[in-house]
Amino acid sequence: MGAKEGAVSPHSREESLCIFGTGDLGRSLGHRLFQSGYRVVYGSRRPDSCGPVPQGVLNHAEAAQSSRIIFLCINREHYSFLQALAPQLNGKVLVDVSNNPEKDMFPEANAVYLQRLLPEAYVVKALNTLSAWGLQNGPSDANRQTFICGDSAEAKQAVSEVCTRLGLLVLDRGGVGASRELEDFPLQLFPMWKLPMRIAVGLSGAFFFYLLIRDVIYTYVYEGKDVSFRILVSLANKVFPIVSLIMLALCYLPGVMAALLQLHRGTKYRRFPDWLDRWMLCRKQMGLVALALASLHVLYTLIIPIRYYVRYRIGAGIISQALKNQTTEFFNILAWRTDSYYSMGVLGFALFILLGITSLPSVSNALSWREFSFIQSKLGYVTLFLCTLHGYLYGWDKFLHLYSYKWYTLPGYMLSLVVPTVVLGLKLLLLLPCVDRRLTRIRRGWEHTPQDPSVQKLLI
Numbered sequence: 001m002g003a004k005e006g007a008v009s010p011h012s013r014e015e016s017l018c019i020f021g022t023g024d025l026g027r028s029l030g031h032r033l034f035q036s037g038y039r040v041v042y043g044s045r046r047p048d049s050c051g052p053v054p055q056g057v058l059n060h061a062e063a064a065q066s067s068r069i070i071f072l073c074i075n076r077e078h079y080s081f082l083q084a085l086a087p088q089l090n091g092k093v094l095v096d097v098s099n100n101p102e103k104d105m106f107p108e109a110n111a112v113y114l115q116r117l118l119p120e121a122y123v124v125k126a127l128n129t130l131s132a133w134g135l136q137n138g139p140s141d142a143n144r145q146t147f148i149c150g151d152s153a154e155a156k157q158a159v160s161e162v163c164t165r166l167g168l169l170v171l172d173r174g175g176v177g178a179s180r181e182l183e184d185f186p187l188q189l190f191p192m193w194k195l196p197m198r199i200a201v202g203l204s205g206a207f208f209f210y211l212l213i214r215d216v217i218y219t220y221v222y223e224g225k226d227v228s229f230r231i232l233v234s235l236a237n238k239v240f241p242i243v244s245l246i247m248l249a250l251c252y253l254p255g256v257m258a259a260l261l262q263l264h265r266g267t268k269y270r271r272f273p274d275w276l277d278r279w280m281l282c283r284k285q286m287g288l289v290a291l292a293l294a295s296l297h298v299l300y301t302l303i304i305p306i307r308y309y310v311r312y313r314i315g316a317g318i319i320s321q322a323l324k325n326q327t328t329e330f331f332n333i334l335a336w337r338t339d340s341y342y343s344m345g346v347l348g349f350a351l352f353i354l355l356g357i358t359s360l361p362s363v364s365n366a367l368s369w370r371e372f373s374f375i376q377s378k379l380g381y382v383t384l385f386l387c388t389l390h391g392y393l394y395g396w397d398k399f400l401h402l403y404s405y406k407w408y409t410l411p412g413y414m415l416s417l418v419v420p421t422v423v424l425g426l427k428l429l430l431l432l433p434c435v436d437r438r439l440t441r442i443r444r445g446w447e448h449t450p451q452d453p454s455v456q457k458l459l460i
Ligand SMILES: NC(=O)C1=CN([C@@H]2O[C@H](COP(=O)(O)OP(=O)(O)OC[C@H]3O[C@@H](n4cnc5c(N)ncnc54)[C@H](OP(=O)(O)O)[C@@H]3O)[C@@H](O)[C@H]2O)C=CC1
Pocket: 020, 021, 022, 023, 024, 025, 026, 043, 044, 045, 046, 050, 072, 073, 074, 075, 076, 078, 081, 097, 098, 099, 100, 127, 128, 129, 130, 131, 132, 133
């Protein structure tokens, strides 16, 4: 690679950069480069009629000679014309910014294809995850990152310098072989949110129908009362906390399962099953969906006193007591119960918000790993404990009469308490000193089974 590498020397700010293609991206990129102090020369099929661009336009062959770095703002379908320009492009750094409208449209990645067309050029994949619009608007938090890959370290360095001057954060993803992965990025739509959203929608639907049958249809059939108005607030305010609590517990379940798996295997040098890996990777998104649902629960709870139905019931109750000249006794235990479940809910929600805030990249980047894991793990379990306790205290008296329910008449929140209770129970088990000691030994790599061939491979 030595002689080839030598052709790419570090550039100066005065050096001009070349852009092939005067389309949307070409214009936006040229604009940004120009603003950052670079001279820009465009290469176009129609230099005389391509409309206004920030700086000079030449034909492709002439433009290529003006710069060592050429940004190809052209669709991949048209790359073949570059072969005819091989004499001018050999030894140049060609920046492939292209994307495809669909996944797996071509057998090889665009940058790999370009490198095959022009083996004597240095192909670097970059900028494809940005948009023309974003480039034009200047760097903002959302579109500051750009991934880069290519086989020549010097070529990547030269392109990185330009990107850094544009205010972008460059993340090196390795050789040109990684370009397929980079080209797939813009096609993904919230990939990490898919599983949490599916779980949220699935659980919400299931609990909604269960509660609809139990609270509304059952009452109508057996008592002849139409309470369908309860669907909008009462039912919603049951579904949201139930799903929120289950999803918060599901954030912590894979961690506990991973620990149990390590204990069972007696080693940490073995991969977790794929489904567990995927589950662990989307815990943050799962927690944020749970937080959103918990926030809805808080809002719905706050509007309870202003609901017509509630005001009517309170008013009617007072009038009927006044007419009968009755008073209600004050129950100390009831006061304790309601206050304790409200306070557990408030504290749990406050910690839940803290977990949500610390999971934001700008905040978590400011924390050390120890601080982050203290909040997300230790305080996370405290949050789960408080929220679960909130659920138990809410149904305190009903739990005392659990025997009077059939499985299909159980209140929804009782069902929702199963998953968090299991997670907290397993966590307590893992905190037992003897279990904790063994897990620590396994996680520090002190305990493994060297005779296991897969472990041997990893240890070499
Ligand atoms: N637009 C965006 O937001 C983004 C675009 N990209 C990628 O950038 C590349 C360009 O996209 P965009 O600017 O939107 O596309 P446009 O269609 O707006 O522009 C493409 C340009 O390519 C040139 N061109 C068209 N046909 C040919 C041909 N047969 N031979 C040679 N050159 C040709 C033309 O320039 P001229 O007439 O001057 O020759 C044309 O203006 C694409 O690969 C796209 O995937 C990547 C990230 C974001």
